[in-house]
Amino acid sequence: MKLRGPLLLIAPSLIFLTALFAWPLVAGLSQANGADIRRMLDDAYFWPAARNTALLIVVLIPLQFALAIAMALLLRARPRFAGVYFYIWVIPLAISDLAAGLVWLAVFTDRGYLNSALSQLHIEGYAWLSYQHPVTMFLAVVVAELWRSTSLVFVIVVAGMQSIPRDYDEAAAVFGANYWQRLRKVILPQLRPSLQVALILRTILALETFAVAQALTGRNMPLLVGETYQWYAVLQNPNVATAIALVILAVSLLAAFGYLRALRS
Amino acid sequence: MRRHRFGLQLACVAITLFFGVPLYLIALAAFSSRESLDRFPLPLLPTDLSAETITTFLGSTGVVGGYLNSLMVGLSTVVLALVIGVPAGYALARHAFRGRDPYQLFLLLTRALPIVVLSVPLARIFLQTGLYDTTYAVTLLHTALALPTTVLITSAVFVGVPREHEEAAQVFGASPARAFARVVLPQALPGIAAVAMFTFVLSWNEVLGATILTLNQRTLPAHVLTTLSDSPLAYRFAGGLALILPAIVFVAVMRRYLLNMWGTTLR
């Protein structure tokens, strides 16, 4: 009873996940051969996609962590209407990256709302999403992702802050620490476990970003997952698609373990 | 102090605008007429609202079907994930058993797997088994994606029901099954409802796997994605709003549980 009971309860989930995760994973690993990998590496889109994905992570994640922590600190100061703010700030939690891309398409497209607003201020519009302007194209994707995916970090940070007793902060204040000292010496160190989880989660999710870029730029700004989609759905070559997918898997696992190690020490 | 408060409000309002204005704009775009969307500059205020764009979107091929498929897949995913996940969550919450830690690690690991890694080989397996291009295929994938989270969150929900309640029920004559049904489940129900919503939204939003596993039985996001490049802007805006609406309802209903679900259980 002591052992059989719980095992019986977890068995269905174990079997299900093994069938749908382990099996395809092994099947996938055995399918990608040298020729496919060479074809993937030789493809004109692969390296730009890898570079864009890396760049997106490097730019997006520090920005969104800074924003999320700032948002959490603002709410912690208990402003009026905090409930309303919280509600609006977490709406993007449930918005898909495809939908976020479409939302920001309405803003950034040539005849979109941003250029309309600029023209009412008598400023000439700009082709934000044109392939001739890779920087603004990239930034548009960053802004859309910042808008969509910061809520997740925000919620994790807020929950983490709630579990820190206010006593510590108050004690530090009583002993004369100013706001920045308290933030650096008291609040942030205690947020570390929450930040660690958020960081791993967000890096893995950021690696999977693609529909935002797809909606905003088509294939003008290729990302790794977008390329698997291209190879699979458009070019009808599942083997190369698998090869790219495995690259993403390897980087995901590497990132997860790397963070765990870096943050533990 | 007063200036301090003012700065606080200012920052809050600025962030709220960043998150709120795009939502307003997509709603505005989706409820503008096709003709006014062609104008430039676009009106920034809701001066001439029209249902034309959104009705055209809803009337175009594949959209209603996509809606129904998304609904079917979402609800089936919820049911399947709960049926498989709730017992496992309960076991994690209540029992210390050998293999508990490896099992939890396994769950975390599966959550770290990118969807693409699964989808492409799965598509091949489903082709062989005849499941390809059915809502069942998408349901299976989404359940697999949601299950680790379902198990971990339900386990947190069950941890929230004091063990003493279950013991009290048993001392007063209830069998373990009866104690679960009469005492534990009613208390866990709000949390489980939250998990169900979470699972539904996950399924509703998932686009890549659904695209790869289907050809005709597209879910709504998959349909929007695959028709993206050859559809007019108006169609895309309406599609964007159609995809977002459930999200807004979800967050409104779930506000109370959000912190617990995404925040605490993730740590």
Add this chain to the structure above:
Amino acid sequence: MKITISDLVKTYPGQARRATDDVSLEIADGEFLVLVGPSGCGKTTLLRMVAGLETPDSGTIHIGDRDVTGVAARHRGISMVFQSYAIFPHMKVRDNIGFGLAMRKVDPAEIRRRVDQAAELLQLTEVLDRHPAQLSGGQRQRVAVARAVVVDSGVLLMDEPLSNLDALLRLQFRAELKKIVREIGTTTLYVTHDQAEAMSLGDRVAVMRDGRIAQLGPPLEVYDAPSDQFVGGFLGSPPMNFVPGPALGHASDVLIGVRAEKVAVGTERADDARPATVEVVEPTGASMLLTVLIDGHRLKVSAPPTFTATPEQQIWLRFDPTSLRFYDPETGLALLR
């Protein structure tokens, strides 16, 4: 119903120490027995094994003449009050109290009658149709007791039922609980870490330490003649004083235990009295509690409330030989005299 506990051994997985170490205990039919001891002494484990919520590694438990060692909790015919009350928040008070009866498939009209009766006994009639969230802590406690007494079982188990109440309420309810249990006459096993509660409630108390019963007996007997230094130091407030024999003019191979109220205090020198220096004076209202130094050893003695003393003052203590208890300084065990 009589409870017979024989040689119970329990070790929790992953722990080196035994939670209960070969405990045997017999509780007579209708007796109120209190298990008392510091946290981690095994008292709750013992109670939970009687309840069927833990399985012993070895040993047996009989309720009446029936061996219930391997029997599930629900088939043991017991009822219990939990430390956290374990009142079900999704059920009304009425359904909470009637839960045990409903599980035993008692006729609804009969359930209603008995719930009303129990509610009256515990002054819950007004709140029967409320949910627990609308009750005060004290009322929740009453619901837990009502739920336990209404099933009319042969054995009543209570796990620190008063520990979540504030001090005043605890004192009030303690007396009420004693009255109720005497009226229903059920065999009761009661766990607490509060020595005052143990003294006031039990027909007998079992003082536990490190998984064993250190002493078992009627409260006054245990109080008056602790079987070892630990029991004397645990039971009573203030705890028993222990001083080496020579300090009171006895042999050097004994440790003397004496209760604070058994020492007579005076300001006048007397032949049979010993000098002591006052260190701290604490008026408690009912008495004057003095901390004094005698021959370099600290002692708590209680003087009449009218007694006046100031720190550093010299006073005279008289020890009645019949009130002194003698212990082995090495083992702490009582010496027979």
